[in-house]
Amino acid sequence: MFNTDRRYWGWGVNGNAFPEPMLQLARAFLTAKFGTAPAAQRPVPSLDALRMNAPTLAVPAALAAFVTDARYDRAVHTYGKAFRDVVRALDGDFTPAPDLVAYPRDEQDIVALLDWAARAGAVVIPFGGGSTVVGGIEPPREAGARRAGVITLDLCRLDQVLDIDRVSRCARVQGGVYGPALEAQLKPHGYTLRHFPQSFEFSTVGGWIATRAGGHYATLYTHIDDFVESLRLVTPAGVLQTRRLPGNGAGPQEERLLLGSEGVLGVITEAWLRLQDIPRHRAGCTVKFADFMAGAAACRELAQGGLFPANARLIEREEAMFMGAGDGQNHMLVLGFESARYSQIDRLQAALAVCAAYGGVAGKSNVRDDSDAASADASAEQWKQSFLRAPYLRDELARMDMVSETFETCTTWENFPVLDAAVRAAAHAAMQRECGAGLITCRFTHLYPDGQAPYYTVIAPGTAGRQLAQWDAIKAAVSGALVAHNATITHHHAVGRDHRPYYLQQNAPLSLAMLRAAKAAVDPQGIMNPGVLLPPDQD
């Protein structure tokens, strides 16, 4: 029932191969960097070759219209899209595959499925686009944790914009709609959500909400949270519907307990979302900084000054170069303002004055009014294209025995320099030990008045058969540095299974106790996504 062009082993669709000339450039860069050429790309295992257990659940007759145990469907729902997912998939290890995959046609199907699962003693994993990089949709591996069996509940058929309120500029949207389909349905009405995570093409509204995804805006509206007006959630204990309220002060905000719940409370079937008018005025520029910390200081002043750039990504020089942008000598701040109503030239100029005060050298400003076409100078546009293609490249690097992954965090401006030094030291020591060499680069994805979200990319020459252990060791080292320096284990990648130990260590024990109690109130048998956020034995 699933689009069979979707890769079960990595990012995206089979038809969309990473361009060979660009792959050659990446090879050349890495060969120069590490002194040895990456290995040839190993082959992708065929569907038949995957190691997968026989399902422990039979398709229930009453649900046969939307439940399958087909091999492809189970394979494509086994892993998310992290480096460690790709490596395991390339190795053909599909042991955790769900026993069944459900494609509910409507909310009634979901209610019926949860009822059946509760009676059968099975566990249920809500699935949006499957783009998690933290094991958020990965079934438990151990037989005990799988109970009677695992059913993955894929929302892809709930893909409609159901209602638009033009006066309040909101839309009622089903949880399973993918980014491009959402924008396509909004555009004829003159609206856009403008929530563009890197996973945009292969992630859903429900997934964004369940994981508190980070989006397009570098300031102000950094997470999907800001666009959620109300929510509808199907839980094992019934349906939870919040009201449409622009603001509310009645008790703790209902939606905020559901935002970030990662499927452990229930299935997000609908949301009213706040929309944007399509921007018609844009002003952008790329600013070069010789010193990264000077660029960071400019970002801080931009974030505290109230100009609210839509885009303000500070990218370390080596990362910019690897992505085919920048000059390799300077760090690059991609700066952009946008509005549906007002020229943004003055704001851009004010921002450039801030940058200049910190030694930032502005490239050619790119200003367009009365156009709904995207606008950016050549470097920025190059970077954006590379940004969207990056997951494809990452997968090819995995096939070349490289270790290639990202991680992100958030911290105060005051804490950043010490944190950054600690993260880099931890990464370099671990990469040296595990791989003999390695590269770590940083960009800022989102800016706040009180801090920023640094996003790190790691590339190291891995070893066939050891890639997983190598990355796990590096990840443990950098995560240790994040925890030691009070930075969050994730700003917008969510917790899933992979970040769970750090989440349990970082969040207040009493907060976790309240979350556990809240879960027990709507999922008394603990069938919803056990092992994500909370340990399965705590459910």
Added chain:
Amino acid sequence: MFNTDRRYWGWGVNGNAFPEPMLQLARAFLTAKFGTAPAAQRPVPSLDALRMNAPTLAVPAALAAFVTDARYDRAVHTYGKAFRDVVRALDGDFTPAPDLVAYPRDEQDIVALLDWAARAGAVVIPFGGGSTVVGGIEPPREAGARRAGVITLDLCRLDQVLDIDRVSRCARVQGGVYGPALEAQLKPHGYTLRHFPQSFEFSTVGGWIATRAGGHYATLYTHIDDFVESLRLVTPAGVLQTRRLPGNGAGPQEERLLLGSEGVLGVITEAWLRLQDIPRHRAGCTVKFADFMAGAAACRELAQGGLFPANARLIEREEAMFMGAGDGQNHMLVLGFESARYSQIDRLQAALAVCAAYGGVAGKSNVRDDSDAASADASAEQWKQSFLRAPYLRDELARMDMVSETFETCTTWENFPVLDAAVRAAAHAAMQRECGAGLITCRFTHLYPDGQAPYYTVIAPGTAGRQLAQWDAIKAAVSGALVAHNATITHHHAVGRDHRPYYLQQNAPLSLAMLRAAKAAVDPQGIMNPGVLLPPDQD
């Protein structure tokens, strides 16, 4: 131990009487409006005359250094500052008075007090400034709900700014600091919180957080929520401390379950707050609209356009006039922009163009740069002064047998006209029935892209001895209209005891079940503020 100048029967301090000439104006207005002159002001009962039960708890020897059973302290902690509080206080009914009042000197005192209360079977009511208008700090009246006795825990001694992070522009603040003391401690550092609820002078940081107070900004940062970076809460099960994170995507946001918890989970002892630089550029104007709905349409476009005015209060003509501002013929939009860094003239002009498109006629623009003095034109300044004095006037009206109270809500732009008509119809019918006449006026306090927060003022000629029943009937009628039209029972006045039935009706049953479960996790004996938010028997 409490500042003995504070009124136990109404708003503020004894020294700050409402100016007699302005009271005469109010009398004249009401006489003209209702055809009969309001009664003479009834006397305020003396402390000795108050009807108060003997305390059922003795001051525990171990806590005697900060706990008292003194009559004044019990009286001043009996009620909040709603109209129904003032009427009951003027009647001398102090039956619900707490048995003891605690003034902890530090967090250790709070821990000791909660321990003692749990052992004694007593209930604890956290108390900030006591400015609640929803019964948020009122002790239970029934003997059963009071258990062994009631202790009010007044945070007023925890009144310090403990730490300032200049790089991240944040301060660590104790929960008991009052608005003016907070600003006084921040000002030497060049900072301000700029959270100015009407209760500013007599409310605290902890109270703002516990009730999700609405503040100064009409757009963008409408609630205190937006300024809270991290929180510290003492619960019966221990201390809960969240981390300082500008943004975070790890699970449901911890702080959001504590924001709005109204003392039922624990006591807010500290918070890291995001600060503002003191504004140096201001641009403001008063705009007249002949038609309120045209003004509302202008507000909608302002809210959706991304100009982010700091002030944008649309005030109905009769309310403006009663407050001593406006010409009585036109509705009035008080519009203001501010920034620490950039001139706001262009933004004001863009906003005035929006207003003009809806028939808004701008008064003289008032623009000041490089000054930290407040700036507004005469009408706006008049209105602001009246705004801060309004609670004093309300109390004098209560003494004249009037019914005088406010209520507020939030709804989408699409829903507003129908809601507004229903609210006014319900209010007029109830006022006619109960009082023979009455006035209801509206202003918008906060604007959102998807809706607004309408704030209603009700004044009706009441009857001595029946004021409480009269207001309760009017409140029930308008609350019924809010519920029937899916508007929230409160945008920023909180739930307390008075809104509890509507809160329980409006919030999703499963949300309430999760909140109850969360409370049980940190307050297993249900000693924290029972009867607020949740019914006491549900604790």
